[in-house]
Amino acid sequence: MGFGGRRLRRVILPQMPWAVTAVIYGVVLWVFALYVMAHRVVGNKPFLGWGQITYVALSSHIVYALIAGWIMEVRGLVDKPSQLWARAIGC
Numbered sequence: 001m002g003f004g005g006r007r008l009r010r011v012i013l014p015q016m017p018w019a020v021t022a023v024i025y026g027v028v029l030w031v032f033a034l035y036v037m038a039h040r041v042v043g044n045k046p047f048l049g050w051g052q053i054t055y056v057a058l059s060s061h062i063v064y065a066l067i068a069g070w071i072m073e074v075r076g077l078v079d080k081p082s083q084l085w086a087r088a089i090g091c
Contacts, residue, residue: 009021018069018070018072018073019066019069021069022062022065022066022068022069022070023062023065023066025065025069026058026061026062026063026064026065026066027058027061027062029061029064029065030057030058030061030062033057033061034046034047034048034054034057035047
């Protein structure tokens with residue numbers, strides 16, 4: 001899910017559950033993969049022409065993000081808000 005996604009969630013909507021953040025992260029990752037990388041960098045059609053692979057990739061990116069978010073939650077890798085502020089001000 002990335003440290004950036006969690007930090008944005010805590011600043012913008014701190015009450016949002018981690019699973020919702022993970023789904024949003026998965027969709028953003030999917031857009032990056034299928035538009036930026038596959039279309040802009042490689043030269044394929046945007047979102048690979050909206051074929052079946054597009055929706056398989058979407059569901060796979062969401063599942064990946066949910067599993068990554070769950071692991072971060074279970075292992076306690078999610079920063080506490082006080083730790084975020086301490087890091088931001090250089091403590």
